[in-house]
Amino acid sequence: MAQSAKPISSPVPDAWYPTLAVFMLAIGLVVTASFFIYEATAPRKYRSLAKELVTGTVASVFLGFGSLFLLLASGVYV
Template sequence: MAPKPVTSPVPEAWYPTLAVLMIAVGLVITASFFIYEATSSRKNRCLAKELTTGSFASVFLGFGSLFLLLASGIYV
């Protein structure tokens, strides 16, 4: 039995679209995080909300950067 070649679960044609979409969503979440930090007082801040928002922004920006590298031909 011959081994199967490794293929991406996402079609290569979707890489640029996913990169732009995920980076845009990540930047919007990052902006909302900064707005939340700038407009709320220290007494009213919620650590769980900060960690959740930061985590989502990090995930979207990370995958967006990955797809940007893949779309430009840098296979990581």
């Protein structure tokens, strides 16, 4: 016999989407701002590629998930 299929559901409750969007976008923008401040103020001789890559990756992840939750909160299901 065939098993009945379970509906696909989100691991995050729908009511959390706006809150997650605001917090993740805020964190992403703060990390992005710190990246730009670091790039503008640190002398070229003392910059660290590892720090730049980590900061850029963290900002990208938070801004990406923040954008995803913003779209989900506004009703655009991607």
